[in-house]
Amino acid sequence: MSTRLFSRAIPSSSRTLLPSSSQAIAASRASSSQRQRILVGAQVRWNSAVAAKARKEKFLPDFSMAGKATMITGGARGLGYEFCRAFVQSGCTSLAIVDLKEEEAEESARTLVTEACLDSDMDPKDYQIIGIGCDVSSELSVQQAYRRTMDTFGRIDSVVASAGIVENYSAFDYPFDRIKRLYDINVHGAFFTAREAARHMIPQGGGSVVLVASMSANIVNIPQPQTPYNSAKAAVKHMASSLAVEWAKKGVRVNCLSPGYMLTKLTKTILAHDQELKKTWESLTPMGRMGDPEDLSGAIVFLASDASRFMTGSEIRVDGGYCCV
Ligand SMILES: NC(=O)c1ccc[n+]([C@@H]2O[C@H](COP(=O)([O-])OP(=O)(O)OC[C@H]3O[C@@H](n4cnc5c(N)ncnc54)[C@H](O)[C@@H]3O)[C@@H](O)[C@H]2O)c1
Numbered sequence: 001m002s003t004r005l006f007s008r009a010i011p012s013s014s015r016t017l018l019p020s021s022s023q024a025i026a027a028s029r030a031s032s033s034q035r036q037r038i039l040v041g042a043q044v045r046w047n048s049a050v051a052a053k054a055r056k057e058k059f060l061p062d063f064s065m066a067g068k069a070t071m072i073t074g075g076a077r078g079l080g081y082e083f084c085r086a087f088v089q090s091g092c093t094s095l096a097i098v099d100l101k102e103e104e105a106e107e108s109a110r111t112l113v114t115e116a117c118l119d120s121d122m123d124p125k126d127y128q129i130i131g132i133g134c135d136v137s138s139e140l141s142v143q144q145a146y147r148r149t150m151d152t153f154g155r156i157d158s159v160v161a162s163a164g165i166v167e168n169y170s171a172f173d174y175p176f177d178r179i180k181r182l183y184d185i186n187v188h189g190a191f192f193t194a195r196e197a198a199r200h201m202i203p204q205g206g207g208s209v210v211l212v213a214s215m216s217a218n219i220v221n222i223p224q225p226q227t228p229y230n231s232a233k234a235a236v237k238h239m240a241s242s243l244a245v246e247w248a249k250k251g252v253r254v255n256c257l258s259p260g261y262m263l264t265k266l267t268k269t270i271l272a273h274d275q276e277l278k279k280t281w282e283s284l285t286p287m288g289r290m291g292d293p294e295d296l297s298g299a300i301v302f303l304a305s306d307a308s309r310f311m312t313g314s315e316i317r318v319d320g321g322y323c324c325v
Helices: 003-009 014-015 019-027 032-057 078-089 101-118 139-153 176-203 229-251 264-273 273-286 291-303
Strands: 069-072 092-098 128-132 158-161 207-212 254-258 317-318
Touching: 032 078, 069 078, 069 139, 069 176, 078 092, 078 101, 092 101, 092 139, 101 128, 139 176, 139 291, 158 176, 158 291, 176 207, 176 229, 176 254, 207 229, 207 291, 229 254, 229 291, 254 291, 264 273, 291 317
Parallel strands: 069 092, 069 158, 092 128, 158 207, 207 254, 254 317
Antiparallel strands: none
């Protein structure tokens, strides 16, 4: 391959990364295989330099969360906290972290702001990230959380309902009060969160709601018994489609994100007593590992942002291929 060929393919502003004159002289004196190595080396350096520059400066603007007022329930830790980070990394500066304990939500808000200002031209006062205490299983508590969010931001554009719990009991052993509590949080909590979101979004022209379901909405997990959890997540998935149809012409989109086995506090608690279970879960996942919470960042930003503007009532599964087999 000649340097002239490179010159045609590479924009003039980047040509400083082409083989230097000494490299070109070396190439002209070298054998053909050495010449090939020198030129390929230069091409690789050019590719990685341009890729680094492009990564830093270019992204599809529709993925930006800048200027959007957002809320994430269950945002103090686990996947919810990772969704908060993904929003802030994508330019969001107005975020309500909603969780059971207000102090934990506030602590997470402070950590996020500190993290966001590291190696950045942003200042803590550029961010309005607030922590709000709320029990999503109480409609009144959810309404109060929205009131505080609206009082702070004046609008709400993207909401993620991530608050949820899981428990493993066989059907015969599951105490009814615990089944009821699980449905109250996972199903009714998601419904209250979505309904209040739409009540505020419709008058302002629309918005995006993401309900966090699970791959368990589609498959039956083994070996652990968790029938109420699985059926609650199936309800959340269908709730997203049903609400999406109700509100489609009013500008409110509702989608759901269904993670596979992710390493968070929720799963670590289960695995703390059972290391074999982790191996089983990994072996049942085609990609051979559990997910890191960051593995969901792209999907959550896609669903919450304008990048998914013609998508409603859909599910995105991020499960390492679990549901395929
Ligand atoms: N971790 C996984 O492998 C996995 C897989 C699929 C789906 N999910 C779903 O993702 C969501 C988040 O799970 P996680 O792994 O981050 O769990 P987690 O336990 O790490 O975090 C859940 C958060 O929700 C909060 N929360 C619980 N009950 C609440 C309530 N009544 N009101 C307000 N906040 C409440 C908790 O305080 C906590 O901060 C859940 O809906 C879960 O079902 C998790």
